[in-house]
Amino acid sequence: MEQIIKFIQTYSLLRMLLAFCCLIGIIFANAIVMGYLERKIAARIQRRWGPMEVGLQGWLQMILDGVKILSKQLIVPKDANRFLFRLAPLLCFTPVAMVFVALPISRSLYGINLNIGLIYIIAMGSINVFSILIAGWSSNNKYSLFGAMRSVAQNIAYEVPILLSLLAVVLTTSTFDLQEIVKAQSGPIWFVLYPNLFVAFVIYLIAGCAETNRAPFDLPEAESELTAGYHTEYSGFAFGLFAIAEYGNLFIMASIATIMFLGGWNGPFGFLSGPVMGAIWFLSKVFILMLTMMWVRWTYPRVRFDQLMNLAWKYLIPFSLVNLLITALVVKII
């Protein structure tokens, strides 16, 4: 009996290790694929070719860039705070990996099923702000610090509409468990088709765009004003980790939108929602959302800081509050 328990324990440890390796692999592969798609889409929208030189249609370009970044020296500026400077990229990357554990990719493909999954993901997501602040401050560079300060103001402002819009879904399903929320949408109607939750979905997409620091809300990086914002001083793989975490955050943002509003791993009309097909449905929805984000990014110019704040406090937050009230009333009445 003891032997069996021991075997299961070792087996589960092995399973955890394997899952962790897969997870890191998914994050890196996601960054490579999204980086490539981003460059291609940006190019096509500007009627260029984009990467074309290495491999068919330049598909090896991001891998080569990764190798180049790996081979570069990690330079720490002279007057920087060495410990915090080194810590920041890890602090940016680790929460991303931790969030991936809790994402229900299909009915049976997930790391852990937490009954407070949503709260966990949002809590992990807000560590990102912290890492940007640390990165900007410890670089001892005015542009980095500006970028970090902007990022903090932006993320605090946009976390409110995100939470309020997701709360509308939580009110409807009365659970924080992501699997339960997905199962609640297994019928023909996903949450995005409810009028009040559609508003929440739009608010979530706009605020999520700002939360992941992507254009048109990329003020923390704002290359025309702040060189590269908070990661100006980072070189080599530290910079690479920031880039990977950015795409990881984008994936997380899109997958939360998928889980909460677009039916997660459910096919349309509950069509083919088995464990394998479910994962395919989920990933394709996430990728469509991410491609939409890219489309948005290469369409709009960067907003000014006051416009950014106005959008959050004057439009998104009042709307999501009213929307939440309406949702509460609807849930109470029905």
Place this chain on the structure above:
Amino acid sequence: MSGYFSEIYTGGKSLLIGLGVTFRAFIKPVVTVQYPREKIDVSPNIRGHIELIKCNDIEAKHDCRVCGMCAKNCPCNCIVVEGEKQEGVKGKVLTVFTVDFTKCSLCGLCVETCSRSALRFSNEYELAGFTREEFHFDLIKRLEEK
């Protein structure tokens, strides 16, 4: 408060129009050219370095009579023209016509003052080299090679 909702409406509408514009650009064909492998025709008015015009289609013959106006007029002193008298030929025969393209400012005075209209701008634009001497063009040799 006035204009709050109309602002949302007009703003949202213009954002959607913007998305439409980029989507149309996305599905349109690419306009850039992958340069070293594909080339587009250069404009006929491009000013490359000067060259002698071939006046006879069969052999490499030019119309230069070695008056030296081009060399005299050149503000950069980058043209060298030399000629000699030959038996049975009227006037002088061109023996040396070189241009130092590192000094040339492409002003075009040589082309304009040439009384025989024997000079023109070439449309050579892929000029790169490791030494200055690579840009001392011998125009007679060039004409013969063509």
